[in-house]
Amino acid sequence: MHTRPLRFSKSAVSAKNVFVRTIDVELPLGVYFLIVSSKTGYRPHPDKVFWATSLAGPWSGGTDIAPESTNTYNSQSTFVLTIAGSSQTTYMFMGDAWDSSGTSASNYMWLPLSVSTSAHTATLQDYAYWKVNPTTGESRPRGK
Numbered sequence: 001m002h003t004r005p006l007r008f009s010k011s012a013v014s015a016k017n018v019f020v021r022t023i024d025v026e027l028p029l030g031v032y033f034l035i036v037s038s039k040t041g042y043r044p045h046p047d048k049v050f051w052a053t054s055l056a057g058p059w060s061g062g063t064d065i066a067p068e069s070t071n072t073y074n075s076q077s078t079f080v081l082t083i084a085g086s087s088q089t090t091y092m093f094m095g096d097a098w099d100s101s102g103t104s105a106s107n108y109m110w111l112p113l114s115v116s117t118s119a120h121t122a123t124l125q126d127y128a129y130w131k132v133n134p135t136t137g138e139s140r141p142r143g144k
Contacts, residue, residue, distance in 0.1 A: 031117040034059060035077040044071040044097070051120040065093070065113070066124045073097075073126065075109035085137020091115055092132065093124055112139045 032052050038045040046068045050061040066072045075095030083090040091113040099105040112125040112132070129142035 031120065033115065033122050035065060035080070035122070037072070037076045044074045044076055046070075047072040047077050047095075049122040061120060063121065065122050066126070070126075073109055073111070073124065078108075080113060083132055083134060083137050083139075085133065085135055087136040087138055090132050090137050090139040091122075 030053055032055055034050045034052075035047050036050065037047045046064045046066070048062045049065050050059040052059045064072075065077075072095060075097040077093065078096050079094045081092040081094060083092060093109070093111045093113040095109040095111075097107040097109050099107075111127065112130060114123045114125055115121070127141045130139060131142050132139040
């Protein structure tokens with residue numbers, strides 16, 4: 001395996017202020033998505049999404065995956081689980097919701113992530129309760 005530095009467009013981000021958590025979503029349509037957050041320890045920040053058609057870049061974007069004021073619903077990206085079902089594919093954002101004092105109050109945030117390869121966006125769906133059918137891949141708010 002060869003590793004290369006990620007290349008971002010100059011307007012996308014100042015690299016010294018970004019902590020790359022994971023390359024989260026690789027789609028079969030030839031678009032890669034990268035979700036990153038600022039680096040200040042365990043405090044949540046607005047996660048940003050970048051996209052590229054090659055892992056070598058260049059990477060563009062830097063848009064919020066949730067309203068900026070929510071600080072990604074007080075979490076940071078850890079992983080995106082792909083649930084490929086018989087009817088559709090659902091992407092589940094899995095974020096750490098750390099308690100900065102290090103107590104057992106730390107938790108996790110699992111939300112559906114709406115992905116558009118044509119618009120180059122990934123957006124969290126803010127559902128208090130939701131469910132996903134692992135066989136079909138269909139997800140919806142609970143009660144609907």
